[in-house]
Amino acid sequence: MYYFIICIFSFLLTAILAVTGLAPGPRLWPAAVLVNNKLYIIGGLPNNDSFYLDVSKNFNVSDVASMPWTDISTGAPRKDSISACIGGMNNDSIFVIGNKPSASFQPLVSQFDTTKQVWSNVTAGGAPPVDRYYISCASFGKGLIAIFSGAYVTGNDNNDLWLFNSLSLSWIKSNATTAPAARSGYRAITLPDDNILYIGGSYNFSITSLTPMNILPLYNTKNDSWSNITTSGQTPPSRMFFSAVLTPNKRILIFGGVNDASLSYYNDLWILDVSTYQWSAGNITNPSLGPSNLYDHTAAVVGNYMFVCFGTNSQNYPTPTNSSSKIYLLDISKNDSYQWVTDFSLYPQTTTTTTATTTSTPTSTPTPLSTSSQSAASKINTSLYLIIGIFIEALFLATFG
Numbered sequence: 001m002y003y004f005i006i007c008i009f010s011f012l013l014t015a016i017l018a019v020t021g022l023a024p025g026p027r028l029w030p031a032a033v034l035v036n037n038k039l040y041i042i043g044g045l046p047n048n049d050s051f052y053l054d055v056s057k058n059f060n061v062s063d064v065a066s067m068p069w070t071d072i073s074t075g076a077p078r079k080d081s082i083s084a085c086i087g088g089m090n091n092d093s094i095f096v097i098g099n100k101p102s103a104s105f106q107p108l109v110s111q112f113d114t115t116k117q118v119w120s121n122v123t124a125g126g127a128p129p130v131d132r133y134y135i136s137c138a139s140f141g142k143g144l145i146a147i148f149s150g151a152y153v154t155g156n157d158n159n160d161l162w163l164f165n166s167l168s169l170s171w172i173k174s175n176a177t178t179a180p181a182a183r184s185g186y187r188a189i190t191l192p193d194d195n196i197l198y199i200g201g202s203y204n205f206s207i208t209s210l211t212p213m214n215i216l217p218l219y220n221t222k223n224d225s226w227s228n229i230t231t232s233g234q235t236p237p238s239r240m241f242f243s244a245v246l247t248p249n250k251r252i253l254i255f256g257g258v259n260d261a262s263l264s265y266y267n268d269l270w271i272l273d274v275s276t277y278q279w280s281a282g283n284i285t286n287p288s289l290g291p292s293n294l295y296d297h298t299a300a301v302v303g304n305y306m307f308v309c310f311g312t313n314s315q316n317y318p319t320p321t322n323s324s325s326k327i328y329l330l331d332i333s334k335n336d337s338y339q340w341v342t343d344f345s346l347y348p349q350t351t352t353t354t355t356a357t358t359t360s361t362p363t364s365t366p367t368p369l370s371t372s373s374q375s376a377a378s379k380i381n382t383s384l385y386l387i388i389g390i391f392i393e394a395l396f397l398a399t400f401g
Ligand SMILES: *[C@@H]1O[C@H](CO)[C@@H](O)[C@H](O)[C@H]1NC(C)=O
Pocket: 060, 061, 062, 063, 342, 343
C-alpha cells in the first residue's frame, strides 16, 4: 500500500515539475539574451546553470518559481562574468563569450543553437584573443560580434578590440590605432546605425578609477575606427557592473551598478537619447517596488518591459554576500513615467525590438504565435506523466478502494 502511495506522489511530483520546470537560483553576472520569444539566462555565480523563459506566456514576476522556465544546462558553459550575443546564419544562435581564471579550462566561446536547442563548444579559427571576463559583446552586421578589452585572466589588461565572425567561427583583431583606454565592467550597445557605443566601466579592474559617462567611446564598424561622443544633459554618476539596453524608440536605458572607488551602490535609471546623445534622469513612479540597489545583474527589453534580473544588493563590494534570484519588470511603455510592475504579458504587442545588456543588437521581432518544439515536447511529457499518474491512482483505488 505504501508503495502505491509513494508511486502516486512521485508521479504527481514529476508531473508538477514538468509543468513548472525548475526556476533559476540566485546568481551574479549571468548573461541575458532574447531570441524568438525566449529570454535566455546563461550562467552566473554561484548558480551557473542556464535557462530560458518563455515570454509568449503571461506570468507574474513576484513568484519566480511559477514562471515558465526551461532548463538548458546540458552541455552549457558553466561560468559567470560572461557576455552573450546573437549571431549565426539566421540570427538564431547565441554566442557566450568570456572566461574567468576559474573557468579557463572551458572554451572562450560557446554556441547555443536556439533552433535545435543544443550547445556546442566553439574552437575558433584566426588568432583568438586571450581569455578575459567583465566584457560586454555587441552584435552587428552579418553575424559579427565585437568584444573590447576586459579583465584578462593573465592580468595586464589591454585595449584591444576583436571581431568574431559567427558564420565562419573565426576572430580578427581591429587595426584601429586610437582605441580608448583598457576597461572592464562597461556595457556595449549597438546603435541603430550599427556602430557600437561603450558606456561606463572602470579603467582597470584592480584600480578603482571609473571612466567618464559624458565622453563615450564609439567604435565605427564600417571603417574600423574610434571616436568620442560628448553627451549633453545631466551626466549620470560613473559606475560599473550596471545594465544597459536599447529600447525600440532609440533610447539607451541604464540601471543600477556600483562605483568601486567611492563604494556607492545605485538603483537609478538614466536615459540616453541616441539621436541627440542627451542624458536625462529616468522617472520611476514607484521606486520603492524596485531593488534598493543592484549591481552584477543583467537586463533585456521584452515587449513593453525592461527585465532587470538577478545580481546583488550587497553593500559588500567586491565580494557581495547576497546574490539575488529576483526579476524586476519595468514598464517602459510611457516615455516620461516608467513604473515597476509584476504582471508580464507580451500582448497587445504588434512590433518590438529586443536588446540584452550584454548585446545590444535590435534583433528578432517576437512572433507571439510561434510555439517552440521544446514546449510542445514538455507538454507531451506532462500529459504522459499525468496519464500515468491517473492510471496508477485508478489502479490504487481499484485495489484498495
Ligand atoms: C502578482 O503578484 C502580486 C504580488 O504577489 C499580486 O499583487 C498580483 O495580484 C499578482 N497578479 C496576478 C495576475 O496574479
